[in-house]
Amino acid sequence: MKSKPKVAFFDFACCEGCQLQVANMGELLLEVLEIVDIVEFREIMSEKWDGQFDIAFVEGSITDEHATERVKKIRERSKILVALGSCATIGGVNGMKNSFPLEEVRRYVYGEFHKFFPTVETKAVHQVVKVDYFIHGCPIYQPEFLTVLKCILQGIPYYVPEYPVCVECKLNENVCMYDRGLSCMGPVTKAGCNSWCINNGNICYGCRGLTVNPNTEGFKEVLRKHNIPEDFLIKKIEMYNKCKELDK
Amino acid sequence: MENVPFVLTKLPSKSIMFYCIFSHMKTEQYKIIEKYLIKEFVNRLFPISKVVAPVYKGFGNYVFEEIKSEENVTFKYIPTILPPKKYLLPKKETILEFKKNQELIIQPVVEYENLILFGVHTCDIAGFKCLNKVMSDTPKDVSFLLRKEHIVIIGIECNDYCDQYASCAFVGAHLPTTGYDLMFTELNDIFIVHVHSSKGTNIVEKTGLFKPATDAHIKELRELREKKAKIFYNEIPTERRYIPDLFDRSWNASVWKELEEKCLSCGNCTAVCPTCYCFDIAEEVDLTLKSGKRFRIWFSCQLDPFAKVAGGIDFRKERSARQRHRFYRKFRYHVDRFGMIFCTGCGRCSRTCMAGINLKEVLISLIKESEAKIWRKWL
């Protein structure tokens, strides 16, 4: 029998919550292990692998020179590289660092020792190396992880939905957060999570990043109607999307 | 052909239409049920089949969902978040199963079950009629038609407007005409029930709670309909028969540009519309990578990828073009193709739109702009 594809997980600047989503899959993880061979995954095993990877999942954003070098090496060793979670796909919350001068950020975090900690502006993984598949979310949505994994193994692309979370939310027939008197980032956020948060009674934070072609001006108008200041939206967008500026 | 109330060709004037409906009231087609028995009626549906009814979800929202007890049903409600269309055209429907071991086995799938839809408003019944028209056209949609065969539709007539978003009287969907098995209308002390099919007769017999209607009841029903003719008014300041012309003049109307700025392309207005039927096809394999399913999933012309074709070209890129398409799809294209307006006036699209895009207001501004143009021509 053909040997199973070798899969590894790596983390950069992040909370490792997306890897945890994979580790926490329960029985499904056993089914996954039937079709792939996990050779490196710090969160669940101590073994390491020094050969080539068929699939490397990279979690976290790239925030210093050391990380830049490390991710480039991983890229060289991997046939397929997947950005896992919003820190990796869009820079995620780490991107907020880019709103401040780097010097200020270093001083704030490391105080008098700051000069021992060189830093660069936060980047999403694709802003440093080529990424073949994107799994958005903070954290990732397990079913989407499995869908992407199956696409990789079938050798077909995975298309991240190019429409907002509202589409999935409506199909799930949730009472809209705006009817509950709450604000929700659903109208401008990429779908693909099956409106996970709203299904569970929470608002959408916009963790998957802005949808393609969002109507932010129109959305500001909606928020204004609900007496929500414009500044609020900008902050919410910057919370996850700051690194997008580097794409231009 | 079904005798739909809003067929556009040679439409009779309103008063004649009311007269027609009244003159067809045959006492023997009607039953009555005491009001206090209505909950018991619902209880007696459970042994017959799965029952779906409107249920309150809080914050002024209702949904159609399966009920196991009459306690959950609401008899008075505004149109649900999604229309009961979801039972005729499921949101995600398996259409094919495949398996590959030595050879590839492909199996088409039709999903259907016996279902009683209780408490459907006349606007949503009009929605079923629209879908039925399209799905019965060649090539027939077998899945849809089979599902429809297995569904019993029990309607409840609205004696007053649900809310300010409705425009059901404009399209004549505020009155029961056809498309249901039983229709409940609330009178002073009783519900009068129009038995409209053998499926309906079957329910009446199996539940055993009905009495024959008398001429006095029919008289009361007539009076109610006369009262309704005063409560419901034509919500759009034109007549249905002028709608095709209005749209022929409105391709470049300024309102589409306004919608460009407002619309978020969230697709809510189409998801909730009882006459939308666009879908996407998706496939999912299981983790063995050897078997899987093909689905049909609701999709919408308001979404970015909808009109994208090979080469990345998008022939309806602007939001204004997509919104215009939605309105032409409701009020113009299907008039030529099916002789019907594909809006039931349920008001869902306006109710759900957080950008405040309101169907009635759009139609009114089209009328105003078009009138101004006509006057300019004359002067």
Ligand code: SF4
């Ligand atoms: S709750 Fe949020 S995601 Fe859902 S429809 Fe409302 S705005 Fe959209």
Ligand code: SF4
């Ligand atoms: S609903 Fe919003 S915050 Fe929640 S997972 Fe989806 S995109 Fe992220």
Ligand code: SF4
């Ligand atoms: S619901 Fe409103 S904002 Fe959303 S696509 Fe429809 S018209 Fe646009």
Ligand code: SF4
């Ligand atoms: S267009 Fe709007 S009012 Fe008309 S049927 Fe669709 S959702 Fe209802």
Ligand code: SF4
């Ligand atoms: S739109 Fe008309 S028929 Fe539909 S629920 Fe409202 S009042 Fe009833």
